[in-house]
Amino acid sequence: MVNAWPAVVAASAGFVLGAVGSLLTGRLLRQRARIASSWWLGAIITALVLAVLGWRIGPRGELIVYAFVLALGVPLAIIDWVEHRLPRIVVVPQLLGGAVGLGLLCVARADAAPGIRALWAMLAATGFYLLLAVVVEGGVGSGDVGLAAVVGLVTGWSGWAELAGALVLASFVALVLLLVPRKGGGRAAVPFGPCLLTGMAAMLAITG
Template identity: 70%
Template sequence: MNTCLAAGGAAVGLVLGAAASSITKTLLRQPARVAHSWWLGAAITAALLALTGWRTGIRGELAIYAYVLALGVPLAVIDWVEHRLPRIVVLPQLAGAALGLAVLCVARSDPAPVLRALWAALAAAVFYLLLAVLVEGGVGSGDVSLAAVVGLVTGWSGWPEVAGALVIASVAGLLLLLVPRRGSLRKAVPFGPCLLVGMTTVIAVAG
């Protein structure tokens, strides 16, 4: 069954990724042939949704994860190229995920998970806000908003998952410091891809 879900997730990911690549193309300010391409977003999204479908199974959370990851890919690409996370994408991502999780809680008559997820979103956002204050030029307002998304999604499973996602994102950020970058971006870290990696890893491990 999970193998079928992985295949289905890959197929859905190809469609969603190709569609979401229009976001990348619209919001990128500078020409980037590979980043603009539909196949890049389709391939990454297909891989992420295949992994998520395989690990999550037939649960209501799967649709929410697919929504968040489908929007997360163009955000990660934009952040990698231009070191910014457009709030015109992040805020609907956050609102849609919160609404989806709230619907699940109503359907299951259990408000505890969504309340924990909301507190986790706040905690993750505050953590990244402190980083923005303490690390000059390292963290932007878009990173704070995306951290809230990561906190919300992983907080649905539990506080250890929130901590794990943020730790993985931080380690990924440190590793990116070792990657050669050109011009004024050489010492900056695109936290969007790091947060996406942290969130996806925790979803895959938590199942």
């Protein structure tokens, strides 16, 4: 297959990046979580995600940007899953790195249109989650708003339909998690970080 070798390269890079990212996960977790901070968990998840993107996207500049964003997304998803928080020390570099990477693609291709659309999509996703933070008191935090900006930027690069699809998928994942009963009765609190990242990764893989 044409994109077999980008998938292999992306998976190999993802394994290394995931193992290194697990060090960040272990440092930022406030509570001891041996499995969550293990090197192999981060390595396997990152390798699988990047392998799929490498296969779907191929040897294009976007793959490097997406790999950077999602390599940082795995520690964020794990931390949010365990402790329901998204550290700004990871979200901010993730957003800035994605913006710089996509900006360089605009310059290299002499085409500013995708970059401008990505910025507008970032603002739209940020505004939407800010509204959710106001309406759903205590359900959406500042970390979720920051991560929504990342999702808007990355998916908006491809188009508005990709942004909408990512947010819809994220909402679907959150709804599924919300319906899962927890021990002692009631419903489990839903961390939005993994939902947003899953929606973004899935939409990037679907659209290629």
